[in-house]
Amino acid sequence: MNHLKQLEAESIHIIRETVAECKKPVMLYSIGKDSSVLLKLAEKAFYPGKIPFPLLHVDTGFKFKEMYDFRDYYTKKIGVELIVHKNTEEIAMNLDPREAHTDRYIYYKKTKPLVEALKTHEFDAAFGGARRDEEKARAKERIFSFRNKEGAWEPKNQRPELWELYNTRLEKGEHMRVFPLSNWTEADIWSYIKEEEIEIVPLYYAAKRKCLQRNGIYYMLNEFVQPEDNEKVEELMIRYRTLGCSPSTGAVLSKADTVDKVIEEVLTAKGSERELRVIDHGSESSMEDKKKEGYF
Amino acid sequence: MSKNPYQSDDIQLLRLSTAGSVDDGKSTLIGRLLHDCQAIYEDQFQAVQKASKKKGNGEIDLALLLDGLSAEREQGITIDVAYRYFSTPKRKFIIADSPGHEQYTRNMVTGASTANLALILVDARKGILTQSKRHLFIASLLGIPHILIAINKMDLVDYKEDKFEEIKKDFLKFSEKLDIKDLQFTPISALKGDMVVNRQENLTWYDGPTILSYLENVQTISDKNLIDFRFPIQYVMRPNQDFRGYAGKIASGTIKKGEPVMIIPSGVETKIKSLYWDEKEVDEVATPMSAIITLEDEIDASRGDMIVRTNNLPIASNDFEAMVCWFDTTSMKKDHRYILKQTTNSTSAFVTKLNYRININTLHREKEADTLELNEIGRLSIHTQHPIFFDTYKKNKQTGSFILIDEATNNTIAAGVIIDKGKKTSFIHGDKELTSQKGAALWLTGLSGSGKSTIANHLYKRLKERGLECEQLDGDVMREHLCQGLGFSKEDRDINLDRASFVAGLLSKHGILTLASFISPYESQRAKLRKNIPNFIEVFINTPLKICEERDVKGLYKKARAGEIKSFTGISDPYEAPENPELEIKTPETSIDKAVEIIINYLLDNGYLGNTNRMR
Incomplete structure (x- = not known):
């Protein structure tokens, strides 16, 4: 068995363990490439049956159109239940796309509705596609990551994980975040997408797209990103390494229009994949702080 | 990042656990490995440069690459096990990096439980310390097949060969009392980069491999058990009336379609009807696959039961002896009800006897001990409410390991490896007659x-x-x-x-x-x-x-x-x-x-x- 099949076996074990031990699991679905891999693993885990839990998409309303299209197409194709949850409070609805990188935006558009949705539906386990190689705070998180009644992560009070034995016990109101892709790297994800011919949002592949440059970062033109004074619109070959909210996710100049070319590019990249996610760079410990509040 | 390791179909995965005392320079070594293997991205490196400046020490502090939590950066320490990933054209590596102080033993045991190789850091000025001995003991207890001792800070002892040899001798003497299969030594300076990825000119008397070259080339002793088929049922799948599949990860061994099997504890015998893996039906499955099994006969088996070969059964018993490491600040209580999780089985468990506590420094067995405290290790007799199905850890890591959970706090408070069956073992294998070896x-x-x-x-x-x-x-x-x-x-x-x-x-x-x-x-x-x-x-x-x-x-x-x-x-x-x-x-x-x-x-x-x- 090659290393990807080993990682696959581990991830499937984690997904099944969650379903066997938790009362009501849900899979957080962000429509990104990691979500696509996670969904494929869930399909495999329960073949020849269907996935026995719903997907939850916490929608900020500012995702790329291509992402919404893909979400609706793919979930229908495999016949899985999809729950879309949006924070409809006035304070959240009034947030402008230009604020998409701020802590306030993350809190009201992502963290708060996520914790809310988990509570409303009484989900006690939520799968996420986070990987430990993405970020320093993630590197220290468990596969079964315990959250208290407020949905918060306590980095100093984590349960040790040994062998393949996971402690999934919870009190009412507490929940688990489960990360089956913990041991995968970006290169593993892409190699697996290739090997398993997994469908992903087309924005991951390079194409000629209309975009503008803002603070040194390329943004694709769409309903949320429109040129302001002095901003020049160009048509360039670009693609995305990660997909988030369209006003806060930058594209890279790239000629990689096939999965092989993407793998080649990923392996020779000089910057990390979250480099262009503006939300990570608020302060030096921004991811850790957000996680403590309940962010993924 | 370095060259494409994904071109070859079968690149190997090597899991290593590292450990070192507070100032051994372990984070620096890993930072150096990642940096010199080009596994660090420019934006991550710039963040470290920025933080190094803030701390005010002149050189770029590679250790900062690893200290992920703000408390760690503030105090200059590492709190929790961190996982790191890098690849070279030869291998993909997963490093479980355990801190060397607070919660020390607990983290080391956690990191070591899945490792193929332990990398132990020693300060050349200090030589073998209590913590080095602990590392070695835990590595041997958890059966890590390869141990590499990196004698670090050679630059601070003028790169002297006799210093290296002296420390090596001390380690060899201590390890005589332990069960270690393969022990190697490398002199290095993580700070200066000697013998980590590049050889450089300061250690010309040493002709062994660099750390990276060793990691890339070590012939890993297989710690997979391919003989004893053990399939703990993880989840029963009933997508429709006609399909009853048992899902699980094969703990050890292989099985083929049509082979006779037994379900324990019921002792019912049947045959394998079909096997599923990778979204298709297959003729044979092997560890470590996550697979699905269907059986010829309608049998009421559930999570926690185990499917095994009729002619090769695990031990089924309510009593066993184990070496246990205590993880919690509340000490071990005899005859107190804990929850034991082993394979996919959970049951109530009671410690009936503390046979001895191990003094890790001297390896002395302290028979007078009456409890285990945080980070202590001892041999316990354990009784479970329901029988569990196991092999000794030495023979089978997956079926020979367990954790204990405190039902009041839900914390994982201990982990153990089974070393023997209990004295009053009751075998539960249905009516199957038990046979022993023949000449x-x-x-x-x-x-x-x-x-x-x-x-x-x-x-x-x-x-x-x-x-x-x-x-x-x-x-x-x-x-x-x-x-x-x-x-x-x-x-x-x-x-x-x-x-x-x-x-x-x-x-x-x-x-x-x-x-x-x-x-x-x-x-x-x-x-x-x-x-x-x-x-x-x-x-x-x-x-x-x-x-x-x-x-x-x-x-x-x-x-x-x-x-x-x-x-x-x-x-x-x-x-x-x-x-x-x-x-x-x-x-x-x-x-x-x-x-x-x-x-x-x-x-x-x-x-x-x-x-x-x-x-x-």
Whole structure:
């Protein structure tokens, strides 16, 4: 068995363990490439049956159109239940796309509705596609990551994980975040997408797209990103390494229009994949702080 | 990042755990490995540069790459196990990096539980410390096959060879008391980069590999158990009325469609109807796959039950002995109810006895101890409310390990490895009659240098690990004890073989498994052996003459070619290949591990090993 099949076996074990031990699991679905891999693993885990839990998409309303299209197409194709949850409070609805990188935006558009949705539906386990190689705070998180009644992560009070034995016990109101892709790297994800011919949002592949440059970062033109004074619109070959909210996710100049070319590019990249996610760079410990509040 | 390791289909995954005392420079070493392997991205490196400036120390502090939590950066310490990933064209590495202070043992045990290799850091100025001893002990307890000791900060002892040798000697002395398979030493300076990825010029007296070169090239001893099929049922799948599938990760061994199996604890016997893996039906599945099994008969099996081969059962018992590491600030309480999780099984468990606590510094067994506190390790007798199905950890890591959970706080408060069955073990295997081993003589025949003794040596170790009675016979043993004075003439060689035949016959008759390695080149000789020895099993080690001659371990082929040895098998005397051996093993295409597996499976299938495990 090659290393990807080993990682696959581990991830499937984690997904099944969650379903066997938790009362009501849900899979957080962000429509990104990691979500696509996670969904494929869930399909495999329960073949020849269907996935026995719903997907939850916490929608900020500012995702790329291509992402919404893909979400609706793919979930229908495999016949899985999809729950879309949006924070409809006035304070959240009034947030402008230009604020998409701020802590306030993350809190009201992502963290708060996520914790809310988990509570409303009484989900006690939520799968996420986070990987430990993405970020320093993630590197220290468990596969079964315990959250208290407020949905918060306590980095100093984590349960040790040994062998393949996971402690999934919870009190009412507490929940688990489960990360089956913990041991995968970006290169593993892409190699697996290739090997398993997994469908992903087309924005991951390079194409000629209309975009503008803002603070040194390329943004694709769409309903949320429109040129302001002095901003020049160009048509360039670009693609995305990660997909988030369209006003806060930058594209890279790239000629990689096939999965092989993407793998080649990923392996020779000089910057990390979250480099262009503006939300990570608020302060030096921004991811850790957000996680403590309940962010993924 | 470095070159594409994904081009080859089968790149290996090496999991290593690192540990070091507070200032051994472990984070610096890993930072150096990642940095020099180009596994660090520019934006991550810039963040470290920024933070180094903030801390005000002149050099770029590579340790900052690893300290992920803000409390860690503020205090300059590492709190939790962190996982790191990097690849080279040869391998993909997962590093479990354990901090060396607070919660020390707990984190080390956690990181070590899945590791193939332990990397232990030592400060060259300080030499072997209490914590180094702890690392070694834990690595041996958890059965990590390879241990690499990196003697760091060589720059601060002027790169002196005698300093390195002195520390190495201390480690070797301490490790004598432990069960360690492979122990290596490398002098390094993580700060200056000596012998980590690049050799550089300061340690010219050292001619061993650099850290990275060792990690890339170490021949990993397989710690996978491919023999004993154990399938803990994880989840029952009923997508429709006609399908009842048992999902789980194969803990060890392999199984094929149609094979007879038993479900424990019910003891019901049935056959494998179909196997699913990777979204398709397959004929065979093996560890470590996550698979689905369907059975011929409608059986009511559920999570926590185990599917095994009828002729190879684990121990099923409410009582066992284990080495346990305590993780919690509340101390261990005797006769208190805990929750035990082992494979997919959860049950109430009680500590009935603390046999002793280990003093990790001296390895002394403290029998007077009456509890275990945080980070302490001891041997416990444990009783469970429901029986669990296990093997010893030494034989099977997946079925021999468990955790204890405190039902009041839901914390994981201890982890343990099973070392023995309990005194009042009750076997629960339905009505299945339990059988023990039978005597047999495994007669390994083949050319000189074909690998007979090597295979026999490995086989002997594996059989012993399973608690079986066995003995080895070969030319050297015979000539040392029973045939002193005999030469190498045809007559003398015949007498030698007759005596070996007699001893093997006696042992086999009295229930011992005998591994006999003799060239025994003639069909007539072997026919005679078969007639005289009860349960004679002919194993033909089939290795081409050309390869045996290339190996020429004892230089005999050279002498035979030069005419110094007369009538040498394969050169000046014929080897009559067996026509119908019970087993034929072709080397070198069959690895030693695989050869051992084939032989043990043959013994199991033919009832020579009994259907359950004896314990020592």
